[in-house]
Amino acid sequence: MKFILFDLDGTLIKSGRAGARALDYAILHMTGKADVCSKIDLHGTTDKVNFANAYREAAGMEPSEEHIKEITYRYLARLPHEIEWSVKNGLYSKINGIEEFLKTLSERKDVLVGMGTGNVERGAFIKLGPAGLGRYFPYGGYGEDAHDRAKMLKIGVQRGCFLADLKPDDVEVYIIGDTHKDINAAKAAGYHSAVVTSGFGDPEKIKEAGPEFMQTDFTSIKAWFGWLGLE
Numbered sequence: 001m002k003f004i005l006f007d008l009d010g011t012l013i014k015s016g017r018a019g020a021r022a023l024d025y026a027i028l029h030m031t032g033k034a035d036v037c038s039k040i041d042l043h044g045t046t047d048k049v050n051f052a053n054a055y056r057e058a059a060g061m062e063p064s065e066e067h068i069k070e071i072t073y074r075y076l077a078r079l080p081h082e083i084e085w086s087v088k089n090g091l092y093s094k095i096n097g098i099e100e101f102l103k104t105l106s107e108r109k110d111v112l113v114g115m116g117t118g119n120v121e122r123g124a125f126i127k128l129g130p131a132g133l134g135r136y137f138p139y140g141g142y143g144e145d146a147h148d149r150a151k152m153l154k155i156g157v158q159r160g161c162f163l164a165d166l167k168p169d170d171v172e173v174y175i176i177g178d179t180h181k182d183i184n185a186a187k188a189a190g191y192h193s194a195v196v197t198s199g200f201g202d203p204e205k206i207k208e209a210g211p212e213f214m215q216t217d218f219t220s221i222k223a224w225f226g227w228l229g230l231e
């Protein structure tokens, strides 16, 4: 059995900075500081790390557990509005070919598709809403599972194992992302790794991380099947 775990931002969709705006909104409310996300690097990290970095940047101090809870709550309350705004302004898009690729994979008995994303689970499905891609992801590892991406991926794989009644040793895991952090996490967890280059990744850093496979997007299902060892 092959598990294929997809990152979300820049790999499945681009949400036109909806997440950053929702986080800015939460931080503005709590600290009075605007536009804090323009000062931190959000890509490839988990939500909770981003929430902590944003708070630290704005407030000049470490957030408490309670602060993180409040940011998460305010972020999730704001996110649907920001996603809608991105859609209305033409800033929301699917990565080319992703829907057909997911549909093709979901019809196979030897593959189980899941998510491996730093987004908190509810935020992930809010972001996927307009693309209608949520139904392809019956399990996953999410931002609330771990700060460390490799650990988050392993928890996702464990959940897939529950669903498919398998042990981790029975499964070959393939991670698809858009930044070097996806690759590094996949390697640390002992999984295969590939990258789409039309996301948010830095080409130099991607090259350095050394994924097994690279494509611009998902339009060539045949090429992806070659890497995945599928007929």
Ligand SMILES: [Mg+2]
Pocket: 007, 008, 009, 010, 011, 043, 044, 177, 178, 179, 199, 200
């Ligand atoms: Mg990404």
